[in-house]
Amino acid sequence: MTSANHAIAVEMAGVHKWFGQFHVLKDINLTVMRGERIVVCGPSGSGKSTLIRCINGLEAHQRGRIVVDGIELTDDVRATEEVRREVGMVFQQFNLFPHLTALENCTLAPIWVRGLPKREADEIAMHYLKRVRIPEQANKYPAQLSGGQQQRVAIARALCMNPKVMLFDEPTSALDPEMIKEVLDAIVELAHDGMTMIVVSHEMGFAREVANQMVFMDGGQIVEKNEPKEFFERPQHERTRLFLSQILR
């Protein structure tokens, strides 16, 4: 039983969420196995972002169960903090800390949350900054970096906590077109290394390359979930077909 459970990274069962009167997530059931890479797409307002923000407790759900790495998310602050230590997140707007250098952005959580000594945290940070190919920018402040560089620092920052699951919330939507590739390349590389990840993205080429499951959401529900080949070539649901036809011109 434990071995089966250990294979599951994230489990959402019958999850509902409301913003005031508005029912944003309706009966979400999603199981993510370890090493699985899920790309979530759907029209704006369909609840994609809310869904992945529920996974690390940035948004609270009102009904159903969310279990991450064996820890159930409840109102207990400690459970939430425990989950967040194991789940890395990359935001659309980067959300780097502007008063800290790229390196300090990366070492902050390992030092203050994991309690690592500064030297060790620096080494880990440099390792991941090298992996996203910007070690030479380590001592610059976010405002001195381009959008693509900032997003790569944000990825490195999340990786420094050695997360078991990575969440990407439209990581390339706020980027200038010529910078999208450098960020996607970093994520693809991460995927090849076997990282469990859930990505909200409209980059369909990227999704084809990376995902082993596609999820299409509309109106707060999971409308269709399938393997990428099937999903793109033979979408089952009418709404999926419509959506794909609009973004895949």
Place this chain on the structure above:
Amino acid sequence: MATSFVRTAFAPAEPPPLHVGSAYSALARSLFATPLNLVMTIFSVAVIAWVVPPLIRFLALDAVWEGTSRDDCLGISGACWPFVRAKFGQFIYGFYPVAERWRPNIVFATGAILLAPLMVPAAPFKRVNALLFFGLYPLVTLVLLTGGNLDMRAFVLGHVVSWGPLAGFGIEAGLRWSFWSDFLVTAAVVTAVAAAVAALLRAHVRSAFIGTLIVFAVLGLVLLAIDLDFGLEPVQTRLWGGFLVTLIVAVTGIVFSLPIGILLALGRRSNLAVVRLLSIVFIEFWRGVPLITVLFFAAYMLPLFLPRNFTFDTLLRALIGVSLFSGAYMAEIIRGGLQSIPRGQHEAASALGLGYWRTMGLIVLPQALVLVIPGIVNNFIALFKDTTLVLIIAIFDLLGQLRSAFSDPNWATPVTLYTGFAFAGIIYFTFCFAMSRYALFVERRVATPGR
């Protein structure tokens, strides 16, 4: 015929047109560029010509520099500086006993020695220095200025059991502990309550427990220091005065108003309804009453509400009043800063697993405080000048000593009043201007590159 064009080399960078760089042209442009500019320039020069020469004449050219009594200052139209020299000790120390003035002198000197390296970014040992200045220095000051060896009979419980309704039930006789056992029991009770509350709120019980213990340990050390007998002559605070009191009130207010303001600002934005409500009530109350009322209440009306044996020093009450008053203003300044930090910063910090206090302390406050430095310094400067209101509760700060010196018949001349206020004005201006300039320096220093 259409021709295509492809650049084969970079266009070279050229020097700017001549008039951009020169200082003379910049001056001419900023002073005489437009008719309005010209009028403003002429007006400003006229104002300077009207104000500055008489000021220099009063302060220096027509002033008397040497002398021993009022006779030397009669019939002149300049400042009577011998008056300031004769009263200088009173202006600085008030009625602090002349034989004991070495004590405030040590306090001034230590303060300057500790503060100067703290303010220079390049100076080493910042952490030790800050610990000395904010931790040890106030304690040394307290012991030196009061003389220490305070007579403490009861900590908290001793007061509670002798307080009106509870007294007379025979409890008092049974609970006549010495001060220190009272202290230890109180510490144990408060720590237990803190841990229980933490458990109730599902917060970290251990950190609440240890935190409270540390607070009591520090408090115990402080109390021990002022309890010990160092053989110093006790000097009551009603004898303190002059610039000494001005500095004590101002520095205490400045040092305490910032943490109080931060806590209140965080409280006002808290998710806990009770904390938020209490913060709002506190802030609005202290902002709603004038400082004079606060001081008057602290000095004369508070003793009427407190149990008879629960009295403490008037100056201390004024210090608490000023700190809380200033803290409430500070809270609103800081709240402005907190509100300007985007939500994404909180979310990014949370997503990394940082808890509330670390998110605030490492991410939000460092950014928010930098943004509101101008407002904070504004508050400091206003506070520095407002300290003079302690005069109404019979604490004679610099301005109070000045006024009492005016009534000395030995120095009654037509220019005494002007001289005295000119002196006070110069001192206040020096300090306020220095604060303002230093704040500008700090602002530039902490500015993040690229923004």
